[in-house]
Amino acid sequence: MLTIILIGFVLAIGAIAIHRLLKNYSGMAFAVYPAAAFVWFLTQYQTVASGEVVMSSMEWLPSLGIALDFKLDGLSLLFALLITGIGAIVLTYAGTYMKGVDHTDRFFVALILFMASMLGLVLSDNIISLFVFWELTSFSSYFLIGFKHEDKASRKSALEALLITAGGGLALLAGLVLLGIGGGSMSISELLTRGNELADSGLFNAAMLLIIIGCFTKSAQFPFHFWLPSAMAAPTPVSAYLHSATMVKAGIYLLARMSPVFNGADGWHATLLLFGATTMIVGAIIAILQTDLKKILAYTTVSALGLLTMLLGIGTSVAIHAVVIFILAHALYKGCLFLVAGIVDHQTGSRDIRKLGRIFKDMPYTAITAIIACLSMAGIPPLFGFISKEFSYESTIGMITNSPLTTSAFFLTGVFFTAAAGMLSYMVFFGKRNKLKVKVHEAPVTMVAGPILMALLSLVFGLSSGWINPLLDQASLAILPGNESLKMGLWHGINTELLLSLATLLVGLSAFSFIYLNPRLMSRIEISEKIKPSYAYEQVMEGIADLSKGVTRYVQNGYLRVYVSMMVGTFCVLALIILQDFGIPKISILWSDFRVYDIVIGIIMIIACFYTVMAKSRLLAIAMLGIVGYGVAFVFIIFGAPDLAMTQILIETLTVVLFVLVLWKLPRYLIFAEGFIKFRYFLVSALFGGIMTWIVMIVTQYPLDSHLKVFFSENSYPLAMGKNVVNVILVDFRSMDTLGEIVVLGIAAIGVYGLVKFNGDKKGGKA
Amino acid sequence: MEDILPFLIGGLYAGGIYLILHRSFVKLIIGLIILGYASNLLLFTISRVTRGAPPLIPEEASQLTEPFADPLPQALILTAIVIGFGIQAFAIVLIKVGYQAGDTDDLDDLNTTDRLED
Numbered sequence: 001m002l003t004i005i006l007i008g009f010v011l012a013i014g015a016i017a018i019h020r021l022l023k024n025y026s027g028m029a030f031a032v033y034p035a036a037a038f039v040w041f042l043t044q045y046q047t048v049a050s051g052e053v054v055m056s057s058m059e060w061l062p063s064l065g066i067a068l069d070f071k072l073d074g075l076s077l078l079f080a081l082l083i084t085g086i087g088a089i090v091l092t093y094a095g096t097y098m099k100g101v102d103h104t105d106r107f108f109v110a111l112i113l114f115m116a117s118m119l120g121l122v123l124s125d126n127i128i129s130l131f132v133f134w135e136l137t138s139f140s141s142y143f144l145i146g147f148k149h150e151d152k153a154s155r156k157s158a159l160e161a162l163l164i165t166a167g168g169g170l171a172l173l174a175g176l177v178l179l180g181i182g183g184g185s186m187s188i189s190e191l192l193t194r195g196n197e198l199a200d201s202g203l204f205n206a207a208m209l210l211i212i213i214g215c216f217t218k219s220a221q222f223p224f225h226f227w228l229p230s231a232m233a234a235p236t237p238v239s240a241y242l243h244s245a246t247m248v249k250a251g252i253y254l255l256a257r258m259s260p261v262f263n264g265a266d267g268w269h270a271t272l273l274l275f276g277a278t279t280m281i282v283g284a285i286i287a288i289l290q291t292d293l294k295k296i297l298a299y300t301t302v303s304a305l306g307l308l309t310m311l312l313g314i315g316t317s318v319a320i321h322a323v324v325i326f327i328l329a330h331a332l333y334k335g336c337l338f339l340v341a342g343i344v345d346h347q348t349g350s351r352d353i354r355k356l357g358r359i360f361k362d363m364p365y366t367a368i369t370a371i372i373a374c375l376s377m378a379g380i381p382p383l384f385g386f387i388s389k390e391f392s393y394e395s396t397i398g399m400i401t402n403s404p405l406t407t408s409a410f411f412l413t414g415v416f417f418t419a420a421a422g423m424l425s426y427m428v429f430f431g432k433r434n435k436l437k438v439k440v441h442e443a444p445v446t447m448v449a450g451p452i453l454m455a456l457l458s459l460v461f462g463l464s465s466g467w468i469n470p471l472l473d474q475a476s477l478a479i480l481p482g483n484e485s486l487k488m489g490l491w492h493g494i495n496t497e498l499l500l501s502l503a504t505l506l507v508g509l510s511a512f513s514f515i516y517l518n519p520r521l522m523s524r525i526e527i528s529e530k531i532k533p534s535y536a537y538e539q540v541m542e543g544i545a546d547l548s549k550g551v552t553r554y555v556q557n558g559y560l561r562v563y564v565s566m567m568v569g570t571f572c573v574l575a576l577i578i579l580q581d582f583g584i585p586k587i588s589i590l591w592s593d594f595r596v597y598d599i600v601i602g603i604i605m606i607i608a609c610f611y612t613v614m615a616k617s618r619l620l621a622i623a624m625l626g627i628v629g630y631g632v633a634f635v636f637i638i639f640g641a642p643d644l645a646m647t648q649i650l651i652e653t654l655t656v657v658l659f660v661l662v663l664w665k666l667p668r669y670l671i672f673a674e675g676f677i678k679f680r681y682f683l684v685s686a687l688f689g690g691i692m693t694w695i696v697m698i699v700t701q702y703p704l705d706s707h708l709k710v711f712f713s714e715n716s717y718p719l720a721m722g723k724n725v726v727n728v729i730l731v732d733f734r735s736m737d738t739l740g741e742i743v744v745l746g747i748a749a750i751g752v753y754g755l756v757k758f759n760g761d762k763k764g765g766k767a
Numbered sequence: 768m769e770d771i772l773p774f775l776i777g778g779l780y781a782g783g784i785y786l787i788l789h790r791s792f793v794k795l796i797i798g799l800i801i802l803g804y805a806s807n808l809l810l811f812t813i814s815r816v817t818r819g820a821p822p823l824i825p826e827e828a829s830q831l832t833e834p835f836a837d838p839l840p841q842a843l844i845l846t847a848i849v850i851g852f853g854i855q856a857f858a859i860v861l862i863k864v865g866y867q868a869g870d871t872d873d874l875d876d877l878n879t880t881d882r883l884e885d
Binding site for chain 2: 587605606613639648681684697700708734741756
C-alpha cells in the first residue's frame with residue numbers, strides 16, 4: 001500500500017514532464033495509475049469481504065510512535081475503490097476537458113498529489129501520518145481551487161477553503177494528539193479498542209470535540225459549509241472529484257473511523273445530530289434557490305454531507321448501514337452529475353439553468369446519463385439511491401427519541417433533493433426553451449464514458465445490490481464493531497419506509513413543478529448577506545487585516561527614535577525584573593587605591609562625553625568625541641592592555657580624520673528636539689545608563705572563573721612561540737576569527753569605495 | 768579607578784542613547800560610536816581589570832605569572848574595535864552620500880521605505 005501511495009507522489013512530481021511529452025493524451029496516461037491501483041484494491045476485495053484486514057507497516061519516527069502504518073479494512077477499501085475508480089474516470093475526463101487550457105501540467109500535478117494523499121488518508125493506521133495526509137489533501141485542494149489564479153474570485157475561494165480546512169486541521173491535530181496521549185497509542189487500530197482508557201484519562205471530551213471540529217470543517221458542516229460552494233471556482237473535474245466524491249468525505253471518513261471510540265457518548269450523538277441536521281436542511285433549501293448547475297450540486301453535496309453526519313450521530317445498526325450505502329450512492333450519482341455539468345458547460349458554454357434547455361436531442365448520451373443519476377439522487381427505484389433512502393428512513397423511524405423530528409428532517413431534505421434532481425435533469429435537457437447562442441454537440445467519448453459508467457453502476461448496484469453487499473457489510477462493521485449483517489434489497493414489502501419514499505417523491509415533484517412554473521418568484525428569494533456564515537468569515541478576515549495594519553502602523557511607524565525607545569524600554573523593564581533579585585550593590589570606594597591620573601581621566605571623559613552630547617556645533621561634537629576615544633585608550637593603558645590602547649588611538653584618529661574630511665559637505669547641525677521631548681529622551685537614556693552601571697557593579701561583585709586565562713597564559717609560548725599573549729590569540733588560537741574580521745573590513749572598504757564612486761568623488765576612501 | 772568604571776560606562780551608554788534618539792543622522796552616528804566605547808569598556812570591566820600588568824611574557828620566562836591582565840577579553844575587544852571602525856567609516860561616508868543624494872540629514876525624511884502606505 002505504501003508503494004501505491006509513493007508511486008502517486010512520484011508521478012505527481014513527474015507529471016509536468018509526462019504532460020510535455022504526451023500533450024493532450026496525458027490525461028489518459030495519468031489515469032493508468034489510479035486504474036492500476038483500483039485493480040489492485042479489487043484483488044483485495046475477497047480478502048477484505050471475508051472480514052480480514054490487510055496491514056502494511058514501515059517505521060518513520062519510532063521514538064515518537066509515528067509510523068507509516070497502513071490498514072485495509074472494509075471502510076478503507078470502500079473509500080480506496082472510490083478514490084481510485086472515480087480518480088481514473090476524472091483524469092481521463094480532465095484530459096479532454098482541460099484541452100487548450102494553459103498550465104494543465106500544474107493541474108495534473110495537484111490532482112495526482114491529491115489522489116495519493118487521499119489514499120494515504122483513508123489507509124493510514126497512525127494518527128500522525130493520517131494528519132499529514134489530511135493536510136496534504138487540503139493543500140492540493142487549495143492549488144486546484146485556485147487553478148485559475150488570474151481570477152480574483154478564484155484566489156479568494158481557494159484561500160477561504162484553505163483557511164477553514166487548515167484551521168480545522170489544527171483543531172484536528174490537537175484532538176488527535178490528545179487522543180494519542182489519552183489512549184496511550186498512536187495506532188488507530190489500537191486506539192479504537194481503548195475507549196475506556198481514554199475516558200479514564202479525562203481527555204475524552206476535549207479530544208472528541210476537537211476531532212469533530214476538524215471533521216466538520218473538512219466536510220463542510222454548518223457553519224463552516226460556505227467554503228464548499230465557493231470552491232466551485234475550481235475546474236469541474238476537481239469539483240466532481242474532490243468536492244463531492246472524495247475529499248469532503250474525509251471528515252465523514254474520520255468521524256466514521258473514530259465512531260467505535262466515541263459512539264455512545266452523549267456529546268457525540270447530540271453534536272452530530274444537531275449540526276448534521278442543520279447542515280442537511282440549510283444545504284437543501286439553498287440548493288433549490290440556485291441557478292448555476294455547479295452551485296446546485298455544491299449545496300446538495302453540503303446537504304448530503306449533513307445527512308451522513310446525522311446518520312453517524314444516530315449511530316444505530318441501521319443508521320451505520322445507511323451511512324455506508326449513502327457514501328457509495330452519493331459518490332456515484334453526485335460525481336456523475338458534476339461531470340455531466342462539466343460536459344454541459346464545456347459544450348454549451350453555460351451553466352445557468354435559466355438559459356439551458358431542450359438539448360436532449362443534441363447530446364442524448366449525456367442527457368440519459370444525467371437522468372439516471374438524478375433518478376438515483378431523487379431515490380427512485382430501481383436505482384441505488386432508492387436503497388440508500390430506504391435505509392435512511394429506517395434508521396430515523398427506529399430511533400428511540402426524536403424519531404418524528406428526524407424523520408421529518410429527512411423527509412424535507414428528500415423533497416428538496418427530488419426538486420433539485422428535477423431542476424438538474426428536466427430543466428437542462430428538456431424545459432421550455434433554449435436561450436443558447438451556439439449549436440450544441442455531444443461531448444467526446446473520453447468525457448462521456450466516465451459518467452455513463454457511474455450512472456450504470458448506480459443502476460447495477462440498485463438491481464443487484466448483493467454484489468456490493470459484502471464490502472458495505474465490512475465497512476459498517478469497521479464503524480460499528482459487532483454490527484448486524486447488512487441485507488440490501490429493493491423490495492422490503494409495503495412498509496412505512498416505502499410509503500414515506502413515495503410521499504417524498506410526490507411532494508418533491510410538486511415542489512419541482514412549482515419552481516419550474518414560477519422562475520421569477522424563485523429568483524426573487526434572496527438570503528440576507530448578514531445572516532450567512534460567510535459574512536462572519538469575511539468580517540473576521542477584514543478585522544484581522546485591519547488589526548495587523550493598525551498594529552504595523554503603530555509599531556512600525558518609521559521613526560527610529562520610537563524603535564530605539566521601545567528596544568531600550570523593553571530591555572530596561574526586563575533588566576529591572578531580574579535585577580531586583582540582586583538588590584542594590586555595595587559601593588565601597590577605596591580611596592587609597594586611587595591615583596590622581598585615574599580621577600583626572602575619568603573627569604575628562606565625563607566632561608567630553610557631556611559636551612559631545614550637548615554641542616551645538618558639529619566640529620565641537622567630533623572633537624569631544626575624539627577626546628572620549630582617547631580617554632578610553634588611557635583606561636586600556638592603565639589596566640594592562642597596551643595593544644588595545646594602540647588600536648584605539650589609531651582608529652580614533654582615523655575616525656576623526658574621516659569625519660573632518662566629509663564634514664564640509666554636510667548640512668548644518670540639526671537641532672529638532674526642544675523642551676519636554678529632550679527631557680523625555682534624557683529620562684530614557686539616564687534610565688538605560690543607570691541600569692548598565694548597576695549591572696556592571698553587580699557582575700563585578702561575583703567571583704569570576706577564568707580557566708581560559710590560565711590556558712592562554714600557559715600555552716601561548718610553548719604552543720605558538722609568541723610572547724604577546726593577546727597577539728597570539730588573535731593570529732594563532734583564534735586566527736579564523738581574525739580572518740573573518742579582515743573580510744568584514746574588506747567588505748566595508750568596498751562599500752566605502754562604492755559609495756565614494758557613486759558620487760564621483762574619491763576623497764574619503766580611507767577604510 | 769575600578770570603582771568609577773561602572774559609572775563611566777553608564778554615562779557613556781546614556782550619552783550614546785541620548786544622541787541616537789535625536790533626528791539628526793550625524794548625531795546617530797556619533798551616538799553609535801559612543802555606544803561602541805561603552806560596550807568595549809563593559810566587556811573589559813566585567814572580565815575584571817588588573818592594573819599595570821599587560822599579558823606579555825617576560826624575556827626569560829615561558830609563561831605568565833600572576834598578576835596579569837586576562838588576554839582573552841583584550842583579544843575580543845581588539846576585534847570589536849576594528850570591526851566597529853569598519854562600520855563607522857562606512858556610516859560616515861554613507862551620511863555624506865545620503866545627504867548629497869537626498870538633500871537631508873533628517874531621519875524623519877528617510878523613513879518612506881519603512882512605513883505602511885496609506
